[in-house]
Amino acid sequence: MMLDLLGPFPLLLLLLGSWGPVHPLGDWAQPSATVRTFQIKHLREHRVQCNREMRRVNILDQRCKDQNTFLYDSLHNVAATCLLPSMRCRNRTQMNCHQSESPINMTYCNLTGGRFPNCRYSTALQYRFYVVACNPRLPRDPPYPLVPVHLDL
Structure with a gap:
């Protein structure tokens, strides 16, 4: 009886419900874990304070990372x-x-003490070139032929 009240709409609702959620930006809207980890560990839009920003980095491995560098640049x-x-990476x-191509602003964070999750860091601003390791993109990655996966300072 309830279906009669809805007329042709139950079929439409069934069809719409079967599609599932679709992200408007496509498959690469959520990049692979490797690219996402690179973004969390190394990319920021503006100047950072290491004690605060390193909390996001350290939660990934559940430990105090000894050092880390944040680039003030975009993934693009x-x-x-x-x-x-x-070029050859540091691991040879x-x-x-x-x-x-040119130097950019970045922040270098160095562990000074504490224990996870209360790690303490010094903050040093830098302006220098950076070296990044890149791999071919995975299906979920942004549409660049190569994507950054490691900062190789």
């Missing part, structure tokens, strides 16, 4: 660095590193 610009000539085995 860092991914463009991936298209510059490749990989050749997927790329140096930035």
